[in-house]
Amino acid sequence: MATTRVTVLAGGVGGARFTRGLLAHLEREDPDAQVTVVVNTGDDLWLDGLRVCPDLDTVMYTLGGVIGEQGWGRAGETARVSAELHAYGLGWDWFTLGDLDLGTHIARTELLRSGLPLSAVTARLCERWQPGAALIPMSDDPAETHVEVEIDGQVRLIHFEEWWVRYRASVPARRFVQVGVESARPAPGVLEAITRADVVLLPPSNPVVSVGTILGVPGVREAMRSTTAPVIGVSPILGGAPVRGMADACLSAIGVETSAAAVALHYGSRTAGGLLDGWLVDTVDGDALGRLRQAGIAARALPLLMSDDTATAAIVEAALALARGTGPAR
Ligand code: GDP
Ligand code: CA
Numbered sequence: 554m555a556t557t558r559v560t561v562l563a564g565g566v567g568g569a570r571f572t573r574g575l576l577a578h579l580e581r582e583d584p585d586a587q588v589t590v591v592v593n594t595g596d597d598l599w600l601d602g603l604r605v606c607p608d609l610d611t612v613m614y615t616l617g618g619v620i621g622e623q624g625w626g627r628a629g630e631t632a633r634v635s636a637e638l639h640a641y642g643l644g645w646d647w648f649t650l651g652d653l654d655l656g657t658h659i660a661r662t663e664l665l666r667s668g669l670p671l672s673a674v675t676a677r678l679c680e681r682w683q684p685g686a687a688l689i690p691m692s693d694d695p696a697e698t699h700v701e702v703e704i705d706g707q708v709r710l711i712h713f714e715e716w717w718v719r720y721r722a723s724v725p726a727r728r729f730v731q732v733g734v735e736s737a738r739p740a741p742g743v744l745e746a747i748t749r750a751d752v753v754l755l756p757p758s759n760p761v762v763s764v765g766t767i768l769g770v771p772g773v774r775e776a777m778r779s780t781t782a783p784v785i786g787v788s789p790i791l792g793g794a795p796v797r798g799m800a801d802a803c804l805s806a807i808g809v810e811t812s813a814a815a816v817a818l819h820y821g822s823r824t825a826g827g828l829l830d831g832w833l834v835d836t837v838d839g840d841a842l843g844r845l846r847q848a849g850i851a852a853r854a855l856p857l858l859m860s861d862d863t864a865t866a867a868i869v870e871a872a873l874a875l876a877r878g879t880g881p882a883r
Pocket of ligand 2: 564593763
């Protein structure tokens with residue numbers, strides 16, 4: 554049998570946990586399968602002179618087995634360097650960069666400054682962590698997400714991380730802007746990973762500022778529409794709320810209801826020019842199945858909490874089973 558090629562479009566924590574479960578499943582069922590993770594870089598930012606790529610690092614550390622308890626950063630972290638910076642009145646007191654994590658950012662910045670594109674830098678960093686999947690940034694060109702907000706009566710564009718981490722998304726987003734995305738090119742291998750896959754999976758990553766950002770890179774949406782691989786997604790919304798984080802604040806900014814069905818219909822059915830062949834919802838959202846199937850999206854309800862790799866592997870198994878039964882006519 555030919556090697557199965559699985560491609561995932563991921564943000565940070567949701568994408569990373571899903572991919573870890575995917576790898577656990579494939580290790581048992583299809584050890585030769587090749588997994589490519591196209592990762593959102595809309596959250597990337599310069600901080601204290603260093604290039605920080607929150608979602609790439611979350612995926613790399615999670616798959617490398619060194620992720621921190623909280624779901625990001627490194628396990629066993631300390632913050633001595635940040636404390637020194639703060640003593641000089643530098644750094645951002647609302648954005649923690651641990652000492653071990655800073656090692657990664659320094660290495661990345663050094664490699665970028667030597668002239669390597671982010672995709673090559675990422676491959677180099679992954680040589681150390683052996684994530685078990687190919688990690689590709691959505692683009693080598695910066696396309697940072699900014700958020701238009703009104704603070705103290707003034708309309709401002711702030712970086713996504715400032716809105717998310719500093720304001721905890723409590724200031725309403727008027728809109729999201731991907732700065733520079735018009736001229737961003739998909740990183741080498743991104744379009745091929747989508748068009749030459751046997752199955753494309755949308756993990757329960759944020760549909761607006763993770764998956765939506767990747768889809769915003771010119772050419773990616775078209776590749777998703779034209780791939781012969783079935784495209785199956787997993788809902789990040791359970792019972793009308795995100796499992797963690799503030800995805801509801803992102804969805805309302807783009808006029809999409811916070812529900813499992815609304816997110817699927819936002820991606821749209823491939824039968825109607827959208828992206829999805831199939832969609833998994835949690836058992837609490839079982840009443841959405843009829844509506845989804847009517848829209849041309851194959852759907853199934855099952856527990857969607859990724860409480861551990863075994864639970865996540867069961868979600869993956871359901872997604873792959875749905876993929877076998879669906880997909881565009883070949
Ligand atoms: P971020 O970049 O770190 O915010 O991570 P992602 O965009 O990859 O994933 C965030 C999304 O994952 C949130 O909208 C959560 O609702 C979703 N999520 C987190 N844990 C789970 C889980 O156990 N099950 C499901 N279905 N979704 C989850
Ligand atoms: Ca993110």
